[in-house]
Amino acid sequence: KAGVTQTPRYLIKTRGQQVTLSCSPISGHRSVSWYQQTPGQGLQFLFEYFSETQRNKGNFPGRFSGRQFSNSRSEMNVSTLELGDSALYLCASSPGGGKAFFGQGTRLTVV
Amino acid sequence: GIQVEQSPPDLILQEGANSTLRCNFSDSVNNLQWFHQNPWGQLINLFYIPSGTKQNGRLSATTVATERYSLLYISSSQTTDSGVYFCAVESGSARQLTFGSGTQLTVLP
Numbered sequence: 717k718a719g720v721t722q723t724p725r726y727l728i729k730t731r732g733q734q735v736t737l738s739c740s741p742i743s744g745h746r747s748v749s750w751y752q753q754t755p756g757q758g759l760q761f762l763f764e765y766f767s768e769t770q771r772n773k774g775n776f777p778g779r780f781s782g783r784q785f786s787n788s789r790s791e792m793n794v795s796t797l798e799l800g801d802s803a804l805y806l807c808a809s810s811p812g813g814g815k816a817f818f819g820q821g822t823r824l825t826v827v
Numbered sequence: 828g829i830q831v832e833q834s835p836p837d838l839i840l841q842e843g844a845n846s847t848l849r850c851n852f853s854d855s856v857n858n859l860q861w862f863h864q865n866p867w868g869q870l871i872n873l874f875y876i877p878s879g880t881k882q883n884g885r886l887s888a889t890t891v892a893t894e895r896y897s898l899l900y901i902s903s904s905q906t907t908d909s910g911v912y913f914c915a916v917e918s919g920s921a922r923q924l925t926f927g928s929g930t931q932l933t934v935l936p
Contacts, residue, residue: 749923753868759913759926772922804868813922816860816915818870 718743720809720819728825734795737822741788741809748790749816750782753804762805765790766812794824802826829854829918833927840904840934848899848930850914857917859890860924861899864911873899873912904934 721740729735741748750762761774765784782792788809794801802825808816830853840846850859858877862870874881874888876897881888885904890897901908911931915924 747922751924751926758928759915759924761923761925764922766922774923806868806870808870808924813917814858815872815875816924817872818862820867820869823868 720807720817722805722807722819722822724822725820726823726825728827729797730827731797731799733797734793735797735824736791736793737805737807737824739790739792739807739809739819741790741807742817745809745811745817746788747810747812748784748788749808749810750790750792751806751808752776753806753821754802759806762792797826799826828921829856829916829925831914831916831925831927833912833914833930835930836928837931838933840932842904842906842934842936844904844934845900845902846904846932848901848912848914848932850897850899850927852895852897852914852916852918854895854918856892856895857919859892859897859914859916861888861897862913862915863908864913864929866910870913901932904932906934906936908932909934 747766749764764772784790806821832851861873878892887900911929915926
């Protein structure tokens with residue numbers, strides 16, 4: 717089975733722009749979660765989707781949003797980028813909870 | 828929310844040495860997982876271990892849920908074991924992992 721695939725791997729954006737990150741889960745997995753990793757805050761939960769429904773959301777501003785498609789692929793969007801949004805964004809998939817498998821992440825730099 | 832504390836924050840070993848990493852959590856958990864973050868940033872799942880003991884090669888893990896801690900043992904460490912080890916828990920009805928701050932392991936040749 718192919719692993720979790722995140723695209724793109726690297727991104728450089730300017731303050732004020734928006735960005736969309738993509739995550740393709742392991743085949744058959746219906747749950748996709750997103751996490752932000754920064755040196756100062758560590759790994760923080762953004763949101764979790766299951767069968768196209770957001771089941772849980774972390775403590776992030778409304779500029780962070782996401783969605784899941786019928787094939788379980790997920791996207792997250794960050795609008796009006798700020799310097800503090802520079803981070804490694806990690807996506808995890810699981811069958812419906814339980815053991816989580818992570819992708820290689822998207823490293824976002826906001827300048 | 829639940830608190831997850833990992834110790835030690837940093838650990839430096841000579842190749843071949845053994846080590847124990849600890850994870851304490853503040854409330855009952857549905858599941859607990861150990862991850863190794865490789866140099867490219869990917870989190871590799873080492874163990875899914877809400878309770879009991881599991882072994883995988885040179886690595887083993889024990890979770891004592893009633894006492895709210897988990898231990899990750901690395902035996903005969905190798906330089907490729909270097910990296911950051913994270914413990915993460917899921918608690919209550921929240922479908923999210925709460926991560927500890929990690930243990931930075933450096934194995935010297």
